[in-house]
Amino acid sequence: MDLTxxxxxxxxxxxxxxxEDYQVSGIDGDMSFLEMMDILNEQxxxxxxxxxxxxxxxxxxxxxxxxxxxxxxPHGPEKATxxxxxxxRKFKNxxxxxxxxxxxxxxxxxxxxxxxxxxxxxxxxxxGYISVNTSGNTLDGNAIPVEKKNADMAFNAATCIGxxxxxxxxxxxxxxxxxxxxxxxxxxxxxxxxxxxxxxxNMVHQMDLEGFGNCSNVGACAEECPKEISLENIxxxxxxxxxASISSE
Amino acid sequence: xxxxxxxxxxxxxxxxxxxxxxxxxxxxxxxxxxxxxTSTFSPETFNSWSHFMGTNxxxxxxxxxxxxxxxxxxxxxxxxxxxxxxxARDVKYVRYNGNAHSSWMSRNMIWSxxxxxxxxxxxxxxxxxxxxxxxxxxxxxxxxxxxYHEVQEMFHNPVRVVIYVLSFIFLSxxxxxxxxxxxxxxxxxxxxxxxxxxxxGKLYSILIPAGFIFxxxxxxINSL
Numbered sequence: 001m002d003l004t005x006x007x008x009x010x011x012x013x014x015x016x017x018x019x020e021d022y023q024v025s026g027i028d029g030d031m032s033f034l035e036m037m038d039i040l041n042e043q044x045x046x047x048x049x050x051x052x053x054x055x056x057x058x059x060x061x062x063x064x065x066x067x068x069x070x071x072x073x074p075h076g077p078e079k080a081t082x083x084x085x086x087x088x089r090k091f092k093n094x095x096x097x098x099x100x101x102x103x104x105x106x107x108x109x110x111x112x113x114x115x116x117x118x119x120x121x122x123x124x125x126x127x128g129y130i131s132v133n134t135s136g137n138t139l140d141g142n143a144i145p146v147e148k149k150n151a152d153m154a155f156n157a158a159t160c161i162g163x164x165x166x167x168x169x170x171x172x173x174x175x176x177x178x179x180x181x182x183x184x185x186x187x188x189x190x191x192x193x194x195x196x197x198x199x200x201x202n203m204v205h206q207m208d209l210e211g212f213g214n215c216s217n218v219g220a221c222a223e224e225c226p227k228e229i230s231l232e233n234i235x236x237x238x239x240x241x242x243x244a245s246i247s248s249e
Numbered sequence: 250x251x252x253x254x255x256x257x258x259x260x261x262x263x264x265x266x267x268x269x270x271x272x273x274x275x276x277x278x279x280x281x282x283x284x285x286x287t288s289t290f291s292p293e294t295f296n297s298w299s300h301f302m303g304t305n306x307x308x309x310x311x312x313x314x315x316x317x318x319x320x321x322x323x324x325x326x327x328x329x330x331x332x333x334x335x336x337a338r339d340v341k342y343v344r345y346n347g348n349a350h351s352s353w354m355s356r357n358m359i360w361s362x363x364x365x366x367x368x369x370x371x372x373x374x375x376x377x378x379x380x381x382x383x384x385x386x387x388x389x390x391x392x393x394x395x396x397y398h399e400v401q402e403m404f405h406n407p408v409r410v411v412i413y414v415l416s417f418i419f420l421s422x423x424x425x426x427x428x429x430x431x432x433x434x435x436x437x438x439x440x441x442x443x444x445x446x447x448x449x450g451k452l453y454s455i456l457i458p459a460g461f462i463f464x465x466x467x468x469x470i471n472s473l
Binding site: 073211238242 | 346434
């Protein structure tokens with residue numbers, strides 16, 4: 001398979017970037033998108049040029065490191081798939097593929113396709129935890145009964161890998177789906193209820209400080225999420241926030 | 250850590266204010282339509298209800314200012330949210346495939362909203378200002394039978410009818426996203442009842458604007 005790639009190149013966060021054209025050939029349909037990018041980089045290194053910087057780690061769809069906006073969609077055209085799990089058989093010989101970084105003010109570009117997603121870490125630090133006494137008398141979490149329905153919903157919310165595709169897809173660059181998944185995974189469990197009120201207020205406050213846009217219920221986030229986190233989490237966070245704001249002193 | 254600076258300064262607070270004003274306007278639209286539609290089958294009922302709405306002090310001096318506040322809050326918040334959202338992505342995508350994951354209506358609420366705002370300006374100029382002039386400036390005697398004839402005269406003009414029809418098409422597009430969106434913003438979403446809200450929302454978003462279009466066309470055709 002021979003392809004034309006239009007790739008965003010930007011030396012660093014303070015320099016303006018632009019799209020550059022590259023040709024790659026001999027691409028096998030069984031290769032992953034990242035393996036295709038590896039081939040491009042090998043070509044560039046052989047020519048003495050700077051390889052394209054992009055984030056990746058596990059390459060098995062569970063770490064959330066890979067990103068890339070591929071032909072206008074985060075993680076490319078396949079549903080519920082990360083870039084590393086996207087296979088080149090999804091493209092045709094002769095295709096032109098646009099490859100850009102996830103774009104949002106909350107995700108500044110580090111270099112080329114690599115963006116700084118530490119804003120998500122700061123949202124988690126603001127409240128995405130439960131306080132547990134670890135003095136030696138820690139209770140076994142399994143000893144606390146949890147309704148099956150809630151356990152399943154909490155688990156589904158916890159499958160969010162924090163890749164940022166929700167922000168990248170959203171026309172408003174909103175981080176509501178990510179934040180709501182992290183609020184929900186704890187709010188649905190008895191252990192998370194103790195700090196639920198402060199948690200949602202602190203995490204939403206941090207989300208707003210990071211410069212993400214407002215949610216206008218477009219739904220692009222849930223459609224593009226590789227882990228299929230649902231919009232019900234955003235509704236739950238809205239309820240949690242409203243109730244916390246009314247009841248807080 | 251300081252956690253918040255007031256609910257309406259937060260992104261969720263603004264969403265909730267937007268949703269509350271939207272739900273209020275959705276209810277108002279039903280009331281407006283119910284009165285208007287009587288003009289197509291009972292001029293007497295239309296005259297009597299219009300006279301009540303135009304002269305009742307509770308409607309005039311309590312409900313009307315609340316309505317004006319609701320409309321103003323909704324479009325001012327719409328402008329603020331759009332400006333903030335545009336500012337959340339300084340460098341735009343070279344290629345953004347919005348249709349792959351969302352509806353045109355949901356991504357273009359500001360444009361359908363602006364058209365509706367233009368219509369509201371026209372509607373005020375067309376209806377509200379003459380009404381204020383009649384009642385409070387010229388202080389003409391109350392006439393319970395004038396409303397039906399005024400409507401007939403208004404819809405005799407085809408330009409006005411085209412503006413009304415186009416505006417209600419945009420209102421329909423706005424509501425197709427806005428109806429279910431206001432429930433989602435209020436946190437009213439679960440797999441059991443949300444599909445019913447979506448279905449009812451679609452029906453409402455098509456039938457109510459279609460009803461207003463029918464009223465305009467009915468009077469225009471009758472005037473030919």
